[in-house]
Amino acid sequence: MEFRRRLAQGVGVVAVAGAAGGVLSYGAVRDRERHTARCSDRGYPPRPPFYPFWFKWMLHGHDIPSVRRGFEVYQKVCANCHSMVELSFRHLINEVYPEKRVKQIAAQYDVFDGPNQEGEIFVRPGIWTDSFPRPYPNDDAARYANGGALPPDLSGIVAGMHGNADYIFSLLTGYRDPPEGMPMNPGQYYNTYTEGGIIAMPPPLSDGIIEYEDGTPATVSQMAKDVAQFLTWATEPATDERKLIGIKAASAAFIGGLFSYTYCRMIYIQYRTRRIDFVKPVFT
Numbered sequence: 001m002e003f004r005r006r007l008a009q010g011v012g013v014v015a016v017a018g019a020a021g022g023v024l025s026y027g028a029v030r031d032r033e034r035h036t037a038r039c040s041d042r043g044y045p046p047r048p049p050f051y052p053f054w055f056k057w058m059l060h061g062h063d064i065p066s067v068r069r070g071f072e073v074y075q076k077v078c079a080n081c082h083s084m085v086e087l088s089f090r091h092l093i094n095e096v097y098p099e100k101r102v103k104q105i106a107a108q109y110d111v112f113d114g115p116n117q118e119g120e121i122f123v124r125p126g127i128w129t130d131s132f133p134r135p136y137p138n139d140d141a142a143r144y145a146n147g148g149a150l151p152p153d154l155s156g157i158v159a160g161m162h163g164n165a166d167y168i169f170s171l172l173t174g175y176r177d178p179p180e181g182m183p184m185n186p187g188q189y190y191n192t193y194t195e196g197g198i199i200a201m202p203p204p205l206s207d208g209i210i211e212y213e214d215g216t217p218a219t220v221s222q223m224a225k226d227v228a229q230f231l232t233w234a235t236e237p238a239t240d241e242r243k244l245i246g247i248k249a250a251s252a253a254f255i256g257g258l259f260s261y262t263y264c265r266m267i268y269i270q271y272r273t274r275r276i277d278f279v280k281p282v283f284t
């Protein structure tokens with residue numbers, strides 16, 4: 001009995017120590033990821049720093065006012081070159097804008113449809129089931145208009161980039177004058193966060209380039225933050241729901257665990273405390 005108790009205690013101590021070690025080392029890794037860029041950083045191009053975006057925490061959802069402003073930035077700036085083929089106007093309904101407003105926004109665009117009864121392709125105002133319009137009819141036209149570089153589709157860009165939303169923010173705010181002596185061809189721009197420091201996208205943002213509907217001052221960093229939030233939402237519109245389901249499932253599992261532990265103890269207590277004596281029958 002004594003030995004078994006010792007063994008159980010030992011296993012308990014090891015388990016607690018293991019869990020504490022795991023938490024601490026995870027924290028250390030997170031800390032390393034979180035620090036801002038330092039001169040001693042190895043690797044090139046520099047890793048984007050950790051920005052405290054609201055959605056990064058387990059209990060936080062998307063910051064919808066910011067997503068809405070980000071959509072304005074996308075619509076007025078990025079959509080001139082970048083497509084978002086996987087998004088339709090209907091995705092915005094009740095997530096970003098109310099239904100009426102989405103219909104108004106969709107109606108601002110001209111969409112090719114058809115063929116009609118006469119077999120012809122015609123143009124009509126957009127409706128809420130249409131996907132976001134593409135700026136160019138095909139990839140070759142996009143390359144031709146951008147000096148040979150293809151602007152990537154932005155529907156899933158946040159998941160596709162190392163650094164995710166942090167990278168988008170860093171990229172949009174990372175344009176600088178090239179260092180002395182660095183040869184730059186026409187159509188190339190210097191950006192600290194890209195491979196080789198060169199990118200074919202001209203700096204898309206400048207202070208006051210758009211006017212926000214809610215009157216927020218449109219500085220470069222504000223627009224970069226908002227569009228990073230919007231692109232994150234666009235990559236995974238269901239994150240909020242998923243987090244909510246996760247929290248519900250975890251709490252249900254916790255409560256269920258408590259119940260089954262108690263029930264188990266209740267049932268087994270009679271066996272554990274049972275005492276069986278083998279005594280010789282006494283015949284009289």
Ligand code: HEC
Pocket residue numbers: 073074077078079080081082146149150151152157168171172194198199200201202204205227
């Ligand atoms: C004038 C056209 C133009 C506009 C406007 C524009 N882009 Fe781009 N973008 C490009 C091109 C061209 C590339 C491809 C660059 C390359 O391959 O070097 C690109 C690449 C990118 C990339 C990928 C970068 C990488 O590391 O590969 C991201 C992200 C991006 N753009 C986001 C945006 C966002 C967000 C906006 C709006 C604020 C925007 N772009 C506006 C033309 C544009």
